[in-house]
Amino acid sequence: MMSPIDILRAAAAEREAAGLRRVLRHRSPDHDGLIDLASNDYLGLSRDPRLIAAAVRATQEWGAGSTGSRLVTGSTLLHAELEARLAAFTGADKALVFSSGYLANLGAVATLGRHGLIVSDETNHASLVDACRLARARVSVTPHGDVSAVDKILRERDEERALVVTDAVFSVDGDQAPLAELHEVARRHGALLVVDEAHSLGVVGSAGRGAVYEAGLAGNADIVRTVTLSKSLGAQGGAVLGVPEVVQTLIDTGRSFIFDTGLAPAPAGAALAALDILETEAGLPERARAHAVHLAQTAAGLGLETGAPAAAVVPVFLGPPQAALDAAARCADHGVRVGCFRPPSVPSGRSCLRLTARANLGSHDLAVIGRALTAVAEAREPT
Secondary structure, eight states: OOOHHHHHHHHHHHHHHTTOOOOOOOOOTTGGGOEEESSSOTTSOTTOHHHHHHHHHHHHHHOSSOOSBTTTTOOOHHHHHHHHHHHHHHTOSEEEEESOHHHHHHHHHHHHTTTSEEEEETTOOHHHHHHHHHTTSEEEEEOTTOHHHHHHHHHTOOOSOEEEEEESBOTTTOOBOOHHHHHHHHHHTTOEEEEEOTTTTTTSSGGGOOHHHHTTOTTOTTEEEEEESSSTTSSOOEEEEEOHHHHHHHHHHOHHHHTSBOOOHHHHHHHHHHHHHHHHOTHHHHHHHHHHHHHHHHHHHTTOBOOOOSSSEEEEEEESHHHHHHHHHHHHHTTEEEEEEOTTSSOTTOEEEEEEOOTTOOHHHHHHHHHHHHHHHHHHSOO
């Protein structure tokens, strides 16, 4: 019989052989001199002096940590201000801040969907998948973007409670969910629609207010949104947006809210500064989207398989895991850091580079990126 550690070693060797071993790479403050197309810093705000100054001020006033869970000592006036600003910015009634977007998704879906039916898109983010499992609900996974499949499942259900769960902008393919159609179906069948706006807040819609706002759905009581503060807002943390009844339910019964230490003051202060910038510099989201379109057109023009980006995410599909690893290394050799997605993050045969556009890319950056993608394309041509 193998020892427990020998079992782990054998599994690691199998992952290594399949090109699925993961390695922590500790970058320097300047991304080791590489152009960053791997992070989620879509608006280039994480190093903005205004966010850094706001984080420092919050730390000086409130301390390095929040000191406890939100229901004990972890709620501060700073959290209340951030929640009010997030709600106002996105057109929501209320907001509830969590210490991460992952925990916001766990809280919203696992709490609101408990013991009911959850209909989930097959390409939803892992945090939504995990939340479905924690809900102890019947989970039905539908083909990507298939509204008719959602309609059929809701129509035939026996459960009283039902959620329809979707990303607004999908984290790998970069496309946008058919939100208006999903909302119509969910409403007709008495279901809540839960939309993860992680990749749309700050990039999609007027001043980056998100895909739900852009679709004219922000005022609907039967839509619950989750957001992260760690992408376009350049900070850290997450939030759930919804009507007061939703927020109070999460405060009363949401385990990932009740039992977690509250968001630290520094990222709360930084996120507030990022909202100030979005409200005064309305062109930032449009620049990020324009750069994403440029990256997609460049890749497609080189014969690489990509998609039409709805926000800042641009995939370049390469097939097997090793092909994606080799392409990421080739990009680094040409001065560009890119994301490299392999199973289980993507389906088998769909390993890819994920390029994340930023609002603050310059013409020189785009030229370097073009040369890196050219090197990837040339390496794929038959010899």
